[in-house]
Amino acid sequence: MDRTREAYFSFKKLKNTDETIYNNWSSIIMHLPYSFQGRRMLSEIYALDSKNIEVDANALDYQNKLKEVAKSEAYQEFVSEKLQPAEIASSIIGNLYTGSIFMGLLSTLSNFHNTNTEIDGATFGFLAYGSGSKSKVFEGIIQSNWKEALEKTQLFETLEQSHEIDFETYEKLHKKEQKTSVRTPKNEWILDSIEKENPNLLGARYYKWVD
Numbered sequence: 274m275d276r277t278r279e280a281y282f283s284f285k286k287l288k289n290t291d292e293t294i295y296n297n298w299s300s301i302i303m304h305l306p307y308s309f310q311g312r313r314m315l316s317e318i319y320a321l322d323s324k325n326i327e328v329d330a331n332a333l334d335y336q337n338k339l340k341e342v343a344k345s346e347a348y349q350e351f352v353s354e355k356l357q358p359a360e361i362a363s364s365i366i367g368n369l370y371t372g373s374i375f376m377g378l379l380s381t382l383s384n385f386h387n388t389n390t391e392i393d394g395a396t397f398g399f400l401a402y403g404s405g406s407k408s409k410v411f412e413g414i415i416q417s418n419w420k421e422a423l424e425k426t427q428l429f430e431t432l433e434q435s436h437e438i439d440f441e442t443y444e445k446l447h448k449k450e451q452k453t454s455v456r457t458p459k460n461e462w463i464l465d466s467i468e469k470e471n472p473n474l475l476g477a478r479y480y481k482w483v484d
Contacts, residue, residue, distance in 0.1 A: 274314050277400055280408035281318050293322045298398035298412065301355045302377040306370045308363035311377075312352045315400070316343040319351060358384040365432045374401050383428040386420055393417045458483045 285294050295301060295318070303311035320342040342348055362380035363369065369376060378397070385392050392415045401409045436456050438446075445451040454463070461483060468477035 274317060276406055276408040277314055277402055277410070278318055278321070280410040281322070281400065284410040285322070295319070295322060295355070295398060297396055298355065299392060299395035300358055300381050301398045301400065302359050302374055302381060303356070303400045304402040305359065305363045305373045305377050307368055308360040311356050311359065311400075313343070314402075315352075315356065316348060319348060362428060362432065365429075365435070374399065379426065379428055382415075382419060382423055383426065386423050387429070392419070460484060 281294070288294065301311070301315070303315065305311050317339055320339060358381040359377035360380070361384055362376050363373065366376070378399075381397070382392075384390075394417075395415045396412050397415065398412050399410065438455055442451065442455055446455070462480045463483050465479045465481040468474045468479070471477075
């Protein structure tokens with residue numbers, strides 16, 4: 274939270290403005306290893322940039338004020354409007370780390386596409402966080418051909434076809450004990466083999482396409 278807050282206000286400083294930055298963002302795409310982390314992390318930025326809370330020497334009092342802001346009706350409306358579209362896919366998928374901000378963007382665009390919401394020219398805010406305790410904040414403008422880019426994606430339709438596995442299978446996958454695919458692969462890349470002979474390529478993964 275510290276790194277993301279610092280990155281956000283560094284971005285605001287670069288913009289050289291006293292305005293509340295997130296008010297200019299139609300949607301906010303955050304790092305979402307699980308679906309609700311964004312709303313929990315953003316409450317402090319929401320409060321500080323809107324001047325709803327002042328930094329207090331009393332840390333306990335400051336944290337209590339943050340909790341009040343996070344539970345407020347205004348913040349809940351803010352979450353529903355600007356964060357919730359990115360959470361949809363994450364809530365279906367479960368834990369996702371490296372690709373979470375990209376999935377958040379795809380979820381948001383797919384939601385707007387499915388609800389016939391026009392977002393041409395809209396500005397999205399991005400708050401990324403990664404290992405190494407670092408964060409990046411930037412913004413992007415949605416181009417007029419965004420719908421064309423989504424036509425073949427079918428994100429939510431694809432997620433509806435997800436295959437549920439039991440806990441025992443999950444454990445085997447996690448421990449690398451599962452020797453066969455849990456589903457018969459079709460029209461996708463699969464792991465074919467892992468290099469064990471060539472000392473310069475040990476561990477290299479080889480994939481092949483399965484029709």
